[in-house]
Amino acid sequence: MAEPGVRKGDETMVVSCEEVWREVSNYLEEDVRPELRAAMDEHFRGCKGCTSILEGTRNVVKLYGDESMVSVPLGYSYRLHRRLEEDMHPSRRTFFGWMVAAAASVLVVGGFEAARSSGRVPQLRSPHAQRASAVPPDMTVLIYPDGKVFHVAGCTYIPAEAHLRSVSAREAEREGYTPCVRCLKQYLTQNTFSGDTPNRAV
């Protein structure tokens, strides 16, 4: 097959416009023989039309090759990983569902509780109890359904059969619990409770 632009007997290769159009893509790929490349370069120097073809084609390749040509939808990677996860661990699908349901329940219940308790001072669960003010609100404390006070873990005043729930002191107070005078004594003020009489209203 004849090489484009080869003229037998010519000392230098000359290419026509049609030959340039046929080879311009290979030229950009650097997939033309050196003699042809030189001949095309020479042609471009004298031909405005073919230079426009070359520059335009080069620009097209550059533009479409740019990563920003394609914008990936928001969350694509997350959804892809989740689908992979489901495929990798089919058993976790159910677990994941349960986790979502559980989290939703907590949110709903929490929402109700927050709505119920917001905007007013909660009623104390014992008429004899007094409010304390110095317990750090984020401290984790223990409460149980029929109790009236909250404790720190390990307090000997916690009944053995109690179904304990751990909450923050802030939440416990919101629900009307008061601090145990034994395990939380250091946070109570003298005028809140008289003497060392422990609050046994458990």
Place this chain on the structure above:
Amino acid sequence: MQEAATSQAASPQPGNEAALIARIQNGERELFYELIQPYERRVYAAAFAILRNEADAEDAAQEAVLKAFRYIKQFRSEAKFSTWLIQIAINEARMRRRKQHPELIEPIADRQDDSGNYVPRDFADWREIPSETLERKEVREKLAEALASLGQIYRDVFVLRDMQHLSIEETAAALKISTASVKTRLLRARLMLRDLLSPGLGGAWLSQAFGKGTKPW
């Protein structure tokens, strides 16, 4: 093709990638996330170029990645992982396209394939469209529209070679055609796109997208 090569996404070192694949094939399945991460975007782009719809492209991309995961044991290291993966994505997208549009028959120009030379239509001075203008949605849309108007056989070759940066040989292997056909179709695709985007051809898209007398770049 230096321009295209410079914009290619950073890929992992071939040795590291081969080691990663071997570990996954030997049971460390969780490493697949790491393997796939650099290619997630390219998988989507390949599917989108064929399906031209975000939801369909995402679906096809997900399916392609899942298939790659399921069949990773069949992957042989003689091939490049990226080529193998993109090929799966292309096949998946083409299969969906056939399912969605069974009535679509390839244009006659497609079937005639490589016969006849393409004669450019516009010879006006080419005013370069800088890459920065791709930040503008209307420019991206115009380019996508031009690409969509190409015949399928030209579009597929162009997408693999110039957008996915596969080599000529990899493109030929992915489409099961000869390298000579790839080169011919690529030439035609590039020249057609150039004509479609040419500022000299009435500048229709300039005035539509940016208002009369306004340059988009």
